[in-house]
Amino acid sequence: MRNFKNIWAIVFLLLAGILLYLTMRFENTYLWISFGMVFISILFFFVRFESRKVEPREIVLLAVLAAIAAVGRIPFASIPSVQPTTFVIMMAGFVFGAESGFIIGAVAALASNMILGQGPWTPWQMAAWGLVGLTAGLVRKTKFMNMKSGRVFFGIIWGYLFGLIMNVWGFLAVTQAESHITIKSFLIYFGGSILFDTFHSVSNVIFLLIFGDIWIKILSRFKRKYGLLE
Amino acid sequence: MAYIELNKVTFSYPDCFEPAIRNLSLKINKGKFVVLFGSSGSGKSTLLRLLKKEIQPHGVLNGEISINGAPIQETTGLSKEIGFVFQDPENQIVADDVLHELVFGLENIGLKTNEMRNRLAEMVHFFGAESLLHRKSHELSGGKKQQINLASVLLMQPDILLLDEPTAQLDPVSSREFLDMLKRLNEEFGMTIIMAEHRLEEVFTLADEIVMMEKGQILFNGEPREVLPQIWNSKNQAFVPTIPRLFLSHKGTGMVPLTVKEGRNWVQESSAFFSEESKKMEYPIGDERIGLKNLSFRYDKKNDFILNDLDFSLAKGEFYALLGGNGSGKSTFLKVLAGLVKPEMGKVLVNKKKTKIIKNIELINLIGYLPQNPKLFFIQDSIEKEIQYTMKHWELNNVDEVDTLLNNLGIKHLISSHPFDLSGGELQKAALGCLLIRKPEILLLDEPTKGLDPISKQNLADILQSLHSEGMTILMSTHDVEFAAQYATKCGMMFQGKITSEDVPSEFFKGNFFYTTMLQRIARDLQNRAVQTVSEVQ
Amino acid sequence: MKERFEKFHPFIPFLFYVGAVSLLLLLLHPFYLGVGLLLILIINFFHDRFQGLKRWLFLIITSFILMIVINPLFNERGRHLLFEVGQHRVTFEAVVYGGMNALSIIGVIAVFVSYNVIMTPNKLLFLFAKILPQFAVLLMLTLRFIPLMRRRLEEISVVQRSKGISVNQGKWSTRVKTGMLYVQALLTYSLEEAIQTADSMKARGYGNGPRSSYEYFKFKKTDAVAAVYLVGLFVFILFNRVHGLGYLTIYPIMETWQLSTMDTFVLVGYILFLSFPIIIEAGGLFRWRILN
Numbered sequence A: 001m002r003n004f005k006n007i008w009a010i011v012f013l014l015l016a017g018i019l020l021y022l023t024m025r026f027e028n029t030y031l032w033i034s035f036g037m038v039f040i041s042i043l044f045f046f047v048r049f050e051s052r053k054v055e056p057r058e059i060v061l062l063a064v065l066a067a068i069a070a071v072g073r074i075p076f077a078s079i080p081s082v083q084p085t086t087f088v089i090m091m092a093g094f095v096f097g098a099e100s101g102f103i104i105g106a107v108a109a110l111a112s113n114m115i116l117g118q119g120p121w122t123p124w125q126m127a128a129w130g131l132v133g134l135t136a137g138l139v140r141k142t143k144f145m146n147m148k149s150g151r152v153f154f155g156i157i158w159g160y161l162f163g164l165i166m167n168v169w170g171f172l173a174v175t176q177a178e179s180h181i182t183i184k185s186f187l188i189y190f191g192g193s194i195l196f197d198t199f200h201s202v203s204n205v206i207f208l209l210i211f212g213d214i215w216i217k218i219l220s221r222f223k224r225k226y227g228l229l230e
Numbered sequence B: 001m002a003y004i005e006l007n008k009v010t011f012s013y014p015d016c017f018e019p020a021i022r023n024l025s026l027k028i029n030k031g032k033f034v035v036l037f038g039s040s041g042s043g044k045s046t047l048l049r050l051l052k053k054e055i056q057p058h059g060v061l062n063g064e065i066s067i068n069g070a071p072i073q074e075t076t077g078l079s080k081e082i083g084f085v086f087q088d089p090e091n092q093i094v095a096d097d098v099l100h101e102l103v104f105g106l107e108n109i110g111l112k113t114n115e116m117r118n119r120l121a122e123m124v125h126f127f128g129a130e131s132l133l134h135r136k137s138h139e140l141s142g143g144k145k146q147q148i149n150l151a152s153v154l155l156m157q158p159d160i161l162l163l164d165e166p167t168a169q170l171d172p173v174s175s176r177e178f179l180d181m182l183k184r185l186n187e188e189f190g191m192t193i194i195m196a197e198h199r200l201e202e203v204f205t206l207a208d209e210i211v212m213m214e215k216g217q218i219l220f221n222g223e224p225r226e227v228l229p230q231i232w233n234s235k236n237q238a239f240v241p242t243i244p245r246l247f248l249s250h251k252g253t254g255m256v257p258l259t260v261k262e263g264r265n266w267v268q269e270s271s272a273f274f275s276e277e278s279k280k281m282e283y284p285i286g287d288e289r290i291g292l293k294n295l296s297f298r299y300d301k302k303n304d305f306i307l308n309d310l311d312f313s314l315a316k317g318e319f320y321a322l323l324g325g326n327g328s329g330k331s332t333f334l335k336v337l338a339g340l341v342k343p344e345m346g347k348v349l350v351n352k353k354k355t356k357i358i359k360n361i362e363l364i365n366l367i368g369y370l371p372q373n374p375k376l377f378f379i380q381d382s383i384e385k386e387i388q389y390t391m392k393h394w395e396l397n398n399v400d401e402v403d404t405l406l407n408n409l410g411i412k413h414l415i416s417s418h419p420f421d422l423s424g425g426e427l428q429k430a431a432l433g434c435l436l437i438r439k440p441e442i443l444l445l446d447e448p449t450k451g452l453d454p455i456s457k458q459n460l461a462d463i464l465q466s467l468h469s470e471g472m473t474i475l476m477s478t479h480d481v482e483f484a485a486q487y488a489t490k491c492g493m494m495f496q497g498k499i500t501s502e503d504v505p506s507e508f509f510k511g512n513f514f515y516t517t518m519l520q521r522i523a524r525d526l527q528n529r530a531v532q533t534v535s536e537v538q
Numbered sequence C: 001m002k003e004r005f006e007k008f009h010p011f012i013p014f015l016f017y018v019g020a021v022s023l024l025l026l027l028l029h030p031f032y033l034g035v036g037l038l039l040i041l042i043i044n045f046f047h048d049r050f051q052g053l054k055r056w057l058f059l060i061i062t063s064f065i066l067m068i069v070i071n072p073l074f075n076e077r078g079r080h081l082l083f084e085v086g087q088h089r090v091t092f093e094a095v096v097y098g099g100m101n102a103l104s105i106i107g108v109i110a111v112f113v114s115y116n117v118i119m120t121p122n123k124l125l126f127l128f129a130k131i132l133p134q135f136a137v138l139l140m141l142t143l144r145f146i147p148l149m150r151r152r153l154e155e156i157s158v159v160q161r162s163k164g165i166s167v168n169q170g171k172w173s174t175r176v177k178t179g180m181l182y183v184q185a186l187l188t189y190s191l192e193e194a195i196q197t198a199d200s201m202k203a204r205g206y207g208n209g210p211r212s213s214y215e216y217f218k219f220k221k222t223d224a225v226a227a228v229y230l231v232g233l234f235v236f237i238l239f240n241r242v243h244g245l246g247y248l249t250i251y252p253i254m255e256t257w258q259l260s261t262m263d264t265f266v267l268v269g270y271i272l273f274l275s276f277p278i279i280i281e282a283g284g285l286f287r288w289r290i291l292n
């Protein structure tokens, strides 16, 4: 296992080094570089996950949550822009911690795209949902997040932040190099998706208000049942 | 020293007063085929799990368990030596295609690819599963899934095989195939097999030794022929399968017959008398209540039709049992009939009048549907809430009636529990209760007897019969041939998307090889001796 | 026609697709992009007669139009004024720029379409199992659970419909609430059942020691040759790209579209790289002809 960690540490340094070098050599290839960065950071979390021995129960639990996050969209197919994926990942991160949260989010995106078809958006989706879980896990011990209003606020923020992350690659693609990225063009671009992001935020809030507490209760019960207490 | 030895073993789950296993001692020799049975909650699963270190439940364990002379706690690497097959075929599968599933265990023990290939080739051949290798695991029928589970465990070449109700979900043919496979493993490879089962008709013929458990203790233990008369003479008569029951109820002498062959010989030799006429209660059968005409259905435009040009008619007052193989479309048929999925072609007639099926509140009002998996019935987290929710949804307020209903079903004391904490029988009854509140005229039950012990099954049968006698029309799908023969007024067989060979049970079961009762098998060659089920004989 | 490309060790197509995406993103030059897109389209045609592309057609066309329109909208820089809309300058540079971006992005999407045909989940899983075995198990389980959950969810909604409850009718708020109740039932039920899955993994020795992985694919000599071919070309192109070749400078002054000698070399390398799947299939066909 030690050996494994060392090898990966070297791989990461190498990758980061190459990326940095290339960044300096090609001016203005933001899109390419951002892909590289997203890729490396996702890989970083996966390797972290790999370096610890995960019990069968935990691995099954993560898989169930990721699958539910991916499948949970189905009953809402008839209601536009409403999907509980973000909510599920948020709850998972909140109860099971930052690392599990990231893994669940990223795997949900990766696996569902393996079925629906991958595209250039896959790494961004993985990163965005991964971050939802990660941040929910990071702040879960704070007083703020243990109040309902805190969680609702968190849900609102992530509704927009998610759209922002998903738009980055589109934005960079449109304005690739040289056409100076101005605040104005940025705002115009993001304005286009604001309606959808608002829907996303609103549905997060609704889910958190009506189902947040009970989901935390359910997940905590299973955390005990699966023997996953820290 | 016996191969597997349990010495004064007591085990309690955390937060439980009563121990699940109580001062239990048992010796099992190498190469034996042992069948564990007993009522639900008697501790069969717990006992099996205690024998495999990796999946021992958490709790307090006292006493000694040793395998091959070594205490189980101290041994390592037994995962290879002991294989375990669980009840539910679905939950054991970890990979999305069959090949991955099969090699999963081998990968875990770190085998080289070449070695894996060798073992795989042999095992796939043994199971005749070549064509399945690249199929997706979720597309297989229940019977095939369970065979794959067995194959995956066998690939690890265990010496001991533990099975927890492996055939509970299988149709008669698949379960027969599965049991034959076990028999071969036991006879040809000397594998020691311990299996927990509720459906005892066939397994007793395979067993070298049977163990009956009650409340965590062993009640009877020994060779089937020796033990069965003892069980017959105790209060546990329900556990005695048909053929020995026939023998014992006629106070036969000599060796207790277990197999059909032995049974037939005994019947021929003895002068046992079988009544010709059925003493079954006659229920008034009325006009057609629901009918289907030329109905076709498939889940996906890309796939084949599951129901194909099917005609069906259900008369008022009927108790109809639908049989058929795993994946033949019984559950699908019930869903179509209940108006829950929309047929692609064909007509649905209610009282001989054509109706538009989906969103049809009339049909939903008329029908109470109990799904194959009653756990999915509940979306609230206690029975009580579920009942309240139903009453609110249907605007009912007859609280007293509901109370009586729950009392009659014997689930009044359970209403505050979470549905998933109930045993199989209790769950069925709870779901039935929630259905009956609405007073449907027709009950559609999807395999209501699966996984029930003989006592709960009897209990359910009594409930269904009393509903039937009050005029309820019942349609159930089942793999339980004996149950259908005993209680149904009409049986049908689902095959290739159609319902074929509909008839009254006595006629229906006559011609079949697998879909027939033990007694019919005995009677097959005996002319002029129509044999009914035991309850009729008595 | 994708048999031979499909038969490679999954690492080779993976390498090819990573390389192809990088090249499409890095070599922004109208000639390169035009040729690249053409090759990708041929590959797609070879693989599935555009079946996959048809599915994504809407996305491809909208992104193409969006890209071409948006760039001149955001960007007024450039010396060659085409026309003015009100106060807004639309320059030739901006249009060329937008066009190149558009080609690059739809090229990338088309590469992914072909990727989805060739890189089945099994192959990706196999690659993961090599470098991240534990994560591969997690991914495998998730892929197993997704169809299972979908079936269960469908089952739940059918059963609830039999009780007169539905997500397709009624008030918006009750529909959302009911839908979520389904997901909640699915969660509780699946977590309850999944303990058995974990037990079945444990019972088959998962987690007791190092895991091996079944070699569904062997790394053969042809794979090694292919890997050297792809990596060699990629490094060659990248090296030259770092030195400013294979790239059309637009600002401050747009350079001529003409390719220099070295540019042409790089273009040949680029074509050799991107047409790898075509060469493979054509080679196979050729050999087959000769043998017959």
Ligand SMILES: Nc1ncnc2c1ncn2[C@@H]1O[C@H](COP(=O)(O)OP(=O)(O)OP(=O)(O)O)[C@@H](O)[C@H]1O
Binding pocket: B013, B014, B016, B020, B038, B039, B040, B041, B042, B043, B044, B045, B046, B047, B057, B423, B424, B453
């Ligand atoms: N995880 C658990 N926690 C607490 N109690 C349990 C647990 N599992 C089983 N029990 C209890 O232990 C007793 C024995 O259960 P067990 O599952 O072994 O019975 P069984 O004979 O296999 O029943 P069935 O035929 O229904 O499968 C029961 O009273 C049951 O309620």
Ligand SMILES: Nc1ncnc2c1ncn2[C@@H]1O[C@H](COP(=O)(O)OP(=O)(O)OP(=O)(O)O)[C@@H](O)[C@H]1O
Binding pocket: B139, B140, B141, B142, B169, B171, B299, B300, B306, B324, B325, B326, B327, B328, B329, B330, B331, B332, B333, B372, C151, C154
């Ligand atoms: N929701 C679904 N989507 C797609 N296919 C399905 C679905 N449900 C069932 N099937 C397929 O339809 C066929 C019939 O399934 P069904 O569940 O009706 O069989 P069954 O006779 O009830 O089997 P069993 O005895 O195992 O319960 C099977 O091949 C099954 O794989």
Ligand SMILES: [Mg+2]
Binding pocket: B044, B045, B046, B164
């Ligand atoms: Mg049990």
Ligand SMILES: [Mg+2]
Binding pocket: B330, B331, B332, B372, B446
């Ligand atoms: Mg069924």
